[in-house]
Amino acid sequence: MTDVIVVGAGPAGSAAALMAARDGLDVVLLERGPFPGSKNAYGGVVYGRVLDEVLPGWWEEAPVQRWVTRRSTMLLTETQALTVDFRSTDWGQAPYNGCTTFRADFDSWLAGKAVDAGAQLVTSTVATGLIVEAGRVVGVRTDRPDGDLRAPLVIAADGVNSFLAKEAGLLPRTQAKHLTLGVKEVLSLPREVIDERFGVRGDEGVDVELLGCTRGIPGGGFLYTNRDSLSVGVVVSLEHLTAAKVRAEDLVADLKAHPAVAPWVEGAELKEYTAHLIPEGGYDHLAELSTPGMLVTGDAAGLCLAAGIWLEGVNFAIGSGLAAGRHARSVIDSGDAKPYRKALEGSFVLQDHKRLRGAPDLVLSERVQQRYPGLVADLVQGLFTVTNPAAKPGALRLLRRAAKKNGVKLRHLLADGLAGGRVFR
Amino acid sequence: MSGDASGYDGLAFDDRMATVEFRVAERAHIVVDSDVCRSCTTKACVTACPANLFAPTSDGGILFNYEQCFECGTCYQVCNGEGALTWTYPDGGHGVVFRHG
Amino acid sequence: MADRLVVVLARCTDLRAEVDPLSGAITRDPRTAAFSASDAAAIEHGLRIGSAWGARTLVVTAGGVECEGPLREVLSLGAEVRRVPTRGSYVDELATDERALAKSLVAAIGGRPDLVLCADRSADRGTGALPAFVAHELGVVQAPGLVSLELDGEDLVAERRLDYGRRERMRVPLPAVCSVEAAGIRLRRASLPASLAAATAEVPVADVPVPGPAVRVLGARAARPRPRHLPAPTGSSRERLLALTGALLSHEPPTVVGPVAAPEAADALLEFLARNGYLSEARTGWTVQ
Known part of the structure; x- marks a missing residue:
């Protein structure tokens, strides 16, 4: 018998599956891609402090590209650039601060941890809908033959478009106002060239946030160093991008051509182009976090912090997933999602969102x-x-x-x- | 600097999309009802779609190709035509496969 | 009819090996190892014919542990699976001796199959020679490159493409080795309970000698042609400039005609054309009225 169905093997889902499986529950982790992370894209930095408690020493084995030891915030105009640049060797040694990694690698690694703990991962399977009985979620429908799966608890970790949360009425169907579109280019560049251009050594890396490079469309740009590639892209308000009738890849081309950025990316070759939506509504536009029989985590719940100087999401996904997994048993036993909500309210997940609830409006x-x-x-x-x-x-x-x-x-x-x-x- | 392809790289859009793996499913996961689009004045999907999959036709409709879709959701979020877009995820295991997402 | 055996020899590899755009280095991602469309078609044909006969269907793959995911998917479709372990390195695989590979695959099958199916060619090497080696090894007939494969009593009726759009229909006596194209057939999807059951299943590894490379590959890298050497130009830059532009050479100065009336200008033009051979003799008498 399945106790918990986790939909989506991203950071939130895998964290939830990991904790629920460690708690001795029978967990099925569904992933629609051929492997975890194959449908996911993000800017580029994971802050793993949240993993310390559950996976001690995670930094020894996580698939890290580079550790961010240098953080720059740049204000750009067409001809000018002002940079606030900070570097710390503390961030380059255990327990580290943030790292660049690719989601295909990171999400697969984290899902592997859930599988090691006993969760059953089924890939290439889409959860197409909820099975609801007497106002209670009792399982999910999948696109496989004979695909209905029942369990006392469903954890929706199905990302920003969460059709499960939408079907349950926890998330509005469309909300372009509170979404941003992120497009990213991964550019191949030899390791030594990156070290030289960005003034780093070994596995040290750089995180650059850029403001004022999006033709007046609310949003910003980013540039992160990977081992032998750069991640360059922009994140812009979907509503304003649409109104401006500008194509997102043109904004990336602008950014790469800016006199302050061009020398960094010169000679780099495009390795992959990706795009993804980001929920940036903040605390005031989170989804309802639960409905009887279902908990909502990560991007599906809108848990993503885009507060100007802080741009975090994966850690909030993991944090909410861990809370959902940890309290799965008590939610099943009591039939009430209160333990999950309380855990989120008591942790950084909701506290940071609440404290910075005004940030999205101000920053954008x-x-x-x-x-x-x-x-x-x-x-x-x-x-x-x-x-x-x-x-x-x-x-x-x-x-x-x-x-x-x-x-x-x-x-x-x-x-x-x-x-x-x-x-x- | 805007739109100056020669400024950095003159990468054609097709070459850009060729860097991404798509495991194309038999079933179209997004269906566009072009009749609804004909009455749409904004056609926001045409510029917003990061994969550039929506093409306006001469008769005011929309021509759509699902094969190189990032599955990001932009199109249904910006679409203002009621019911113009039927949006689902592609069948399990199909669709885009990011390796450096 | 009893105890029939359908065997599918399927290749499982990263179908989109990454080539670094700067260094040309090839990276194969074990996570994206999959059967190609024609391999999947071969498996589907195998499952279909196997169930029609009430026979076992065995899918054998030569490859590393990265093949186990796709093989489990096949397992959940009700087929038996077996993996022949190979050396992992791409360079070694490039040099694989296909005859030796066919030998170990046949050894891994164990029994005597009634039908062996495989893809018309592997997605990454694509010599298409394996089915012939397997047929030779088993001493049975072969029918390569099929687009359709139907049971007809005790035989198979197959169709394949010929040049100029023609098709060839063949009656294939059993036992046989058939290779198929990915035409009009897709691998079915496993049910959710079967997928769950197979998610942690063990994939049996065949205990057969691992084929080594036939030739030794010294290295594989992107083709980087050397730049062509061009001899340095001779003469001073002034001389080269003169030679290029034709300055200071004798040439016919431009003829200044006019200002004159239109008829005279026309005459002058016609005369010029006639002098330079653009108009025939007969037309030179023609004047503008």
Whole structure:
């Protein structure tokens, strides 16, 4: 008898299957791709701290490309770039901080852990719908012959498009407003060239977030180093991308042609092009986390943090999956999803979302996206441009000038500063 | 710099898509009702689809090819025509296979 | 009819081996190991004919542990499976002696099959020679490259493509070795209970000698032709420029005609054309009115 059906062998599903199987439950893990991770794409960094408790020493065996030891945030205009660059050798040694990896590798590895714990992984199988009896989810239908599978608990970890959560009425069918489209190019570049261009050695890597490179469409760009390739792409608001009638790959081409980025990617050859939706609505637009007989985890629940300086998702997926798996038994026994919700509320998963609930609106606001990169860049250019024989203009005058040129009123700047203080407090 | 293909790489879109593996299923997992599309004024899917699978036809409809689909969901999220798109996942084991996602 | 045996020899490999666009290095991903479309067609034919005969269907694959996933899928379709272990390296596989491979596959089958099916050619090497070696090894007839395969009493009726779009229909006496194209047939899908049951099943490994490479491959890499050497140009740059442009050489200066009236201009043009052989003698008397 199956106790738990986990739909989707991504980070959330595999984490849930791992914990439920360790708890002695009979777990079936369904995956629609030919192997876990084959349908998944993301920016490029996994923060694995959440795994410490359940897979001690995970960093020794996880399929890591590079450890992020250098993090840059860049503000771009067409001709300027301002970079805030931080590096720490602490992040390059155990227990590490973030790593770049490919989802085909990482998700397969994590699913392998669930299988080792006793979960039964069935790949190439789509869960096409829920079996509902008397208002309670009692199983899933799959596209295999004789494909109905019943269990007292279904854990939906079926990703951003979660048709299971939609069928159960936990997630609106369409919500372009709260989704972003991520497109990514993986560019082949020899390892030594990457080391040289980015100033790293061995398995050290770089994480670059870029703002102001998306033709005014709310969103941003990213560039991550893998072992012998770069992941370059943009993440943009679906609603605004559609309204602007711009093609996403053109934005990536823009980014790669920017004078601050072009030298990094010169001579690199395209290895793979990927696209995926990202739920970025934040705390106020999460799915309902459960319905009788079913728990929702990871992207399916909208658990993804896109709060400007923090861009995290896989760790929230794992966190919610672990909670679902850990409490599967008590949810089955009590018939109530309360233990799962309480676990999420008590952990970083919901606390971070709640604390940063205002971030998506602020980060994707018109001024932050379209005006501030230019303002800051103009201000800095003014500061460092030597104007001899004229005397230096003074910082406040430069700020006023830059604000005027970029159409920002100083009181808006002040207000946004305060709002930022509130959101990120 | 916008749209300047010669700026960095003049990669043709077909070459871009050729880097991705698609295990094409027999069944079309997305079906477009072109009759509904004819009354659509925005045709948001045409530019939004990252795989560029939606082509407007001369009679105002939409021509769609499911074979090189990323299964991302963009098209049904931006589609404003009620019932123009029937969207499901491809049969198990088929469709896109990312290796560097 | 009793105790018949249908054997499918299927190749399982990464159908989309990655070639690094910069170095040309080939990487095969064990996770994406799968049967090619024609291998899958061979398995489907095997299952179909096996169930029509009420016979066992055995699928034998030569390959590494990466083949076990796809073989389990076959297991859940009700066939028996067996794996012949091979050396893993791509370079070694490139050099595999197909006759030796056929020998070990036949040894792995064990019994005497009534029908052996395989793909018309493997997806990655594609010599298409294996069925012939297997037929030779078993001492039975062979029918390669079939697009359809139907039972007709005790025989098989098969069809294959010929040049110029013609088809050939054949009666194939059993036992036989048939290789099939991926035409109009797809491998069925296993039911969910069967998939679950097979998910952790053991894939039997045949205890037969592993075929080694027939020739020794010294190395495999992307073809990188050496640049062609062109001799350095002779003469000074001024001389080369003169030779290219034809400056300072004698040439006919342009003829200035006019300003004149239209008829005279036309005459001048016609005369020029006639002088240079563009108009025949007969037409030179023609003038503009």
